[in-house]
Amino acid sequence: MAGIHYPLEGVAYCEPSVAQHYFQVGAWVDRTFGEALAATARRLPDKLALISDERSITFRELDEQSDRLAAALLKLGLEPGARAVFQMGTTVDTALALCACYKSGIVPVCALPQYREVEIGKLASLSLPQAYFVQADVGQFDQVGFAQKMCVEHPSFRHLVVARGDAPTGTHSMSALLESISLDEAQAVLNGVHIGSEDVLSFQLSGGTTGVPKIIPRFHAEYLAHAEAWARHVEAGEHATLIWSLPLLHNAAHLYALVPTISLGQTTVLMPKVDIVRMAELIQQHRVTHAVSIGPVAPQIMACAEVLDYDLSSLKLFFCLTRADSLEAFLGVPSSNLYGTTEGLLIGSGPAVKAFIRHQTHGRSGCEHDEIVLLNADNESPVAPGEIGELCFRGPSSLRGYYNAPEANATAFTSNGFFRTGDMMRAHVIDGVTYFSFEGRLRDNINRGGEKIGAEEVEAFLSRHPAVLDAKLVAMPDPFYGEKGCAFLILREGHAAPNIPQMIEFLSSQGLAKFKCPERIEIVDAFPVTRVGKVDKPAMRRIIAEAIEAETAAHASTSRTGG
The missing domain is CATH 3.40.50.980 (Rossmann fold)
Known part of the structure; x- marks a missing residue:
């Protein structure tokens, strides 16, 4: 059945000789x-x-x-x-x-x-x-x-x-x-x-x-193999039961839940929405072995002592994007950081890997044929060992071109075909094996509980508001979602600042998905700029993070004094 029987114009297919090699090596x-x-x-x-x-x-x-x-x-x-x-x-x-x-x-x-x-x-x-x-x-x-x-x-x-x-x-x-x-x-x-x-x-x-x-x-060929390799990597497969409470249409849901179920005989427990106590109950009832948190699940678990009333001993592994050490300490079950991108790379660690690797890195690829390099962000030269660089990869499941997107494809890859993720990582060689830790993003987007929000898109909509002269959107820290959007606004003279409900109503009326709307607004006279005059978004992220930290400390102090 190998071959392309229904070719689609605009799709970048794998070179036949490379595809043949991938079949030969499994x-x-x-x-x-x-x-x-x-x-x-x-x-x-x-x-x-x-x-x-x-x-x-x-x-x-x-x-x-x-x-x-x-x-x-x-x-x-x-x-x-x-x-x-x-x-x-x-x-x-x-x-x-x-x-x-x-x-x-x-x-x-x-x-x-x-x-x-x-x-x-x-x-x-x-x-x-x-x-x-x-x-x-x-x-x-x-x-x-x-x-x-x-x-x-x-x-x-x-x-x-x-x-x-x-x-x-x-x-x-x-x-x-x-x-x-x-x-x-x-x-x-x-x-x-x-x-x-x-x-x-x-x-x-x-x-x-x-x-x-x-x-x-x-x-078909690469997606099935990718999911099966991942299942082997994390000791899942036919005898695993996974619980899934996030969107089933996501790439992550296919790789962790749907495809291993179809191809290997895994059982998957589906939850239509995140309900932490119900999740714990289902883990106990169905003896779930693997669980995944992308975004708000893990923080909500750690904020809910009631989950500890349930028997979670069947869990072999609980995945989360970050803070696996905290999750493991709270639940008492093995937990591991993971990283994935729809463009075709998935890294993590299985339950038998040392706790330091599971907690202080994001693991390694489950596919031995993936090639991963860390490059300088402004050229194609590798960074020095131990230095932070842009994660770039190519392999059996890696993107060969976005559909009908020649302009995006022109800048998405290195000259030798590595996909540039825009994510910054550091390599760690432990016992002769290279693992990677996520250190931040090069590109301008917000990761709200696993949903990526493009800042430029939202800024364009914010600027349509009659009171807004100019707008910038940056990520602000959030204990549940990891990040939320904060809008820095410069107002038109004589206009009142919109509040969050008013802005959400306006943006929704423009057809923007609600989860992309900012959840905090800061009014400024001007945006901070770098020494060369460019808008300084890192400075804005620091400003809002420090403001939230100060507000949290003040609230805690008031609570202690009974104010």
Whole structure:
């Protein structure tokens, strides 16, 4: 099945000779996602693949139901290679819809339910999707009505599929589609689809400084191999049970949760939202072995003593972005820092690795064929041993080019094909093995609980406010999310400063996703500048961090004195 059977214009594919090498050394697997699920379903038919409070599903059920939905999508007139925007939550229905697309060759554009006109509009214009999957019961927002509006504004959309709610006239109910075809008929339809292992599996999204969505193609052969290598690296696999409470459409969710479940027989417990006490209860109930915190989960755990009332002894490993030492001390279970980027690198440590490595570094790649270097930020020369440099990598799963983005691709790589992450790291050689620690970012973005916010994009929207003459957005520290956005504003003469609710209302009316809105505003007469006259954002970050630290200290002092 190796090969590209449904080539997509605008996708940068791997050079054939390099792809052949990856297959030969086992860095890629010559298998499609659908083949992997079918094989696991034959081997472990009655084992639970996915568990949730409302519904659980075995491997056989997931395989058969996704067959039926996949064939129903093809009978609508969708073809392999067609794109489908996804705005769905962390549910069994989302996993089922993704599996159906992966089997039929339809390429999910993995958006988020929080995206609004700006983000969906740019993604639709870039990827020209024909289908749109939405979940009707995500939060209080009318996701279905919003999707209908987007379908009118972007004529490439031909089919709107609604899960977990009523499907209005002119749309398709996902459950009705599944029920519209028998398993035998579905398998006959799918027998006519021959996907290659080098075909595109999904379109994942990268955060960036400009806010313009950059689409990252991921492929069957490399994605399956990447997830399987990671599972081996952290001692997961068939006998592991992982709990996942973050967006299921994320690249991270695929690599830690969905793909290892499909390809290796891991069981994954899904939580539609972060609920720390419920998470502890589920870990105890299902004897969870692996847990992941990207963003606010770990800090919330450490702020909730009630989780210690539950039996967490089944946990072999708890991952977090930072502060693994604090998490391990609190929970009493092995914890490890990790680092990942949708462009194709994932580093971390397994439970048997020394505590110093798990806590003071972010680990190493789970793929022995990844090449990692630290370069000077303004050229391609390596930094001296022990010095901080820009993390650059290439390997079996690394990006070879953003989809339909020649300008971005022109600056994203070194002259010899290493992807430049914009993240600063330090190398540590311990017992002859090189590990890496994250030391900060070179590029101008904010990481709010794992969601990347491009500062330039938000600044452009802030500057549209009638009271704002100029605006800058910087990261400020936050105990739960790691970072939040703080807007420094210069006001127009005679205008009053907007408060946070007013600014959020304004930005939302402009179509900006709410999670990108600033959560603090600082009014200034001028922005600090460097000696050469450039806006000094590091200075702004220091200013707001010192202000928050002083406020926290004052609050603590007042609490102690009973003021």
